[in-house]
Amino acid sequence: MESRCHILTLAAWSRSLYGVVLMTHTAPATNTATISVDSLWKIFGSGDLQKAQKLSESGQTRAEILEATGQTVGVRDVSFSVDAGETFVVMGLSGSGKSTLIRCLSRLVEPSSGSVHIDGRDLTSLNAKDLRDLRRTTMSMVFQHFGLLPHRRVIDNVAYGLEVQGISKVERHARAIEVIETVGLAGWADHYPQQLSGGMQQRVGLARALAVDPKILFFDEPFSALDPLIRRDMQTELCNLQMSAPRTIVFITHDFAEAIRLGDRIAIMKDGVFEQIGTPEEIVLHPATDYVREFTNDIPKVNVITVGSLMRHGPVAGAAPTVGVADTAATALRLLLGDDATANVIDASGAAVGHVTRSDVAKIFASDS
């Protein structure tokens, strides 16, 4: 599964100017689905939850079910799978059930029915102890309001996951210092979280999640509480991390642009249901419902459409610049702003497979404005 980071296109472009062909990162291809979710339901309330599920299956809306049973349908029959190393973004507005969904994946919230498999292991059937062990070794989570422990210093916050595992103080502090440096907080280890700015606190949250070296990272709107510039920094940071050591990520956001920027695939969620699952390109080019179209309207297509979908068959002869098949139209356009009117397209292995022209790319740009 290829992993893309559109935020890096500028860097990619500048490097390819110097003749360096930069392909977006390709994760180690293992075909095992690391997370697989099958007809997951979460219904809040007391009493017989089956009844609400039946009503929901028969097509009643959330409001009608609430009126009839006093129960709220949080997640309604959701199925999807996330591949190893993939960044899967769930985008939805508040109340869409996205935070409930991500909590079901680690059983912070107990699913009402359906199953969650992690590396083939059924999460829903684990007992408390096995679940704890799985949480300690396999997954970690970054929270919207950071969820830091205010009575512990940064270093002890970062080392928390290791401490819970029972790793000795010396060892876990050494590891924590390492991670603190990775997220750019060197020198802040002995401060308390309240002494840090919001962006720095979330870096601590990120460091804490990374310190246990998890296979899976859950992000619950991690950057929503940050101001736009810091948010962008953090997104870049996350992209860099995915480039150097890819992990399976489930990322929750209410910001469609963020979803486009980070996601290999995106699920649009509304009223507890997935409206559409697809790559950013698929969603922007072919929105499944009017609801999804509403979000895509404001997104510049040059940043989403890939060269692969614009490509004409066969490379052209001569010393044309090259562009990757997974690069965006915007990247190609920048290459073609100079004298060259045509660029050759190369695939992941570096073989030339086709070409794009300036006018093809310019059309996409024109359709945005």
Added chain:
Amino acid sequence: MSAISHRKWKYAPATAAVACIVALQIALGNSRPWPENWNANLADPIDDLQVWIQDHRLTHWLFTGLFNPVSDFIESSIAQVAEWIAWLPWYTLALLAFLSIARTKRFVSATVCALITLYPAAVGLSEATTETLALIVVAILIAIAIGLPLGMLTALNPSAERIGRPILDAMQVIPATVYLIPSVIVFSIGVTPALVATVIYAIPPMVRLTALGIQSVPSATVEAAESFGASKQQSMYRVRLPLAAPSIVAGINQTIMMALGISVIAALVGAGGLGQEVQESLRLRSPGRGSIAGFAIVAIALVLDRVSKAFTEPRRTNRKIPIAQRIATVAALIAVIIIGRIAQWIEIPVHLNTSAVDSIDDFVIWIRDNLSEPLKTMSDFFVRELLIRGHRLMNETLAWPVVIAVSALIGWWAKGWRTAIFVCAGLAATGATGLWEQSTDTLIQVIIASVITLAIALPVGVVVGRAQWLNQALGPVLDALQTLPSLIYAIPFVMILSLSPVPGILASVLYAIPPGIRLTALGIQQVPEETVEAATTFGASPRQVMFGVRVPLAMPSIILAVNQVIMMVLAMVIISGLIGGGALGFEAITALTRGETGLGAEVAVAIVAMAMILDRCTQGIAHKLTPGNDRQPS
């Protein structure tokens, strides 16, 4: 390396201080209580003043022109209010309670409250209840009349707040008994000193909560009003006060509770009412009779609480009650009252059979007769092992400068050198009153009672904080326990164990447990869910979540619980002077009941010093343990 040596250095001053104290103790040796001739003889001028007052009460202008008329006015207005209440047909107050709560469409609550209103009269306590009610109504009106404007002033005037805050802080920690002493000096025995003490005692929450309410009105709201050209006055009366109303009513509520709380003690100086009834039952050793009167106080508290809350609760429907309906209701009410008067329905026709409470008395007597051996043994153990040993430790083993030095060290650790100086000054003042020994005895009782209370309240509070249903179930029980006059707890213990400090200590424990549980549970509940989730996702076990996350984050609230418990225990230990508690409480009661004003003043100084020292130190520790405070990176 540098971090480690730094940390070692951090403990150096403390280690040095401890070494100095040990050296001091060795140098001074044993048997050094506070020197007897180091006495400020505070009692003499006060006693002289009392004599002077007694001689001039009928002649000097200060009395003929000020205190006596004020006293007469208060006494006659309370009598007047009592007369009015007594004049009303028996069902009037119940109807009023029903109507004021029914405004919010809570008819069940309204009906229950109306029935509860009838309880005191139905058990034959209508006269005593009327007296208490009259005292409380007048006291609350005065407290509101003084407290509300003061609250408004402190809310918006920073310098008023700077001056007012420490005074209010001090006023709130001082046990109510202390206020009675100066009131009695000026107004002599009667209803007036009781009212004055009640008002003084009840003002701080009124001021505090009014100010808090006004200050918490969002500044954006006030700015919005001002942007439309509202004057200072308009934004105060049209915006701030209405938005602060819930907080102000909470203040009135607290005022009511504090006034009821003091009403029992007020009976000591001749205020009569239900307090008199409780004291009587104590004299007769009848917990049954005491509970009847106690529940009458709880009934008043409950109804006043509900009624006052009904005036701020959002109504369940948006529909306003039409004017016509309001007028009709008031007219009907007046008509019903007049009919009741004409028909002479003054006495309540229902009489509850109160013989059931005799079984309480019988039960306690049975315990006394059958379990007295083990209980006596326990009591003796308390006295011999804890109280007497404590007394010896403080007065014979440790030299008094060592006691002061240790206390100062604790103060320094809790809050810094200012507090250390404050502690020294407070203890020196205590010594100068000549009540050093009694104060140490009271302190030992307070420590024992607090430790027992916390040993029960903290674990229970943690459990209650986690279990929502338990919290809801316990709520009303804790409410009742908190409103029940504290002395009632003491009666069964006095009967079983006879007079000694032990019943007082046990009663203090019962009295202070509810707020201990409450605050601990609150702290546990207020831990942000996300932080708990974060710990859980890392695989923390329930134990690790509780002791690694919930308890540390609840620490400030838990220390506040400790503070509250200590303050309540202190107040109760003082009152237990009535039941053989000895120490400062005994001196306080002697001063109050025998009119030994000089002694009263000395006791007041000693109690105030102790209360403020304990309060400052615990508050300091709470502040210290609040995450992010006083914790610079090393």
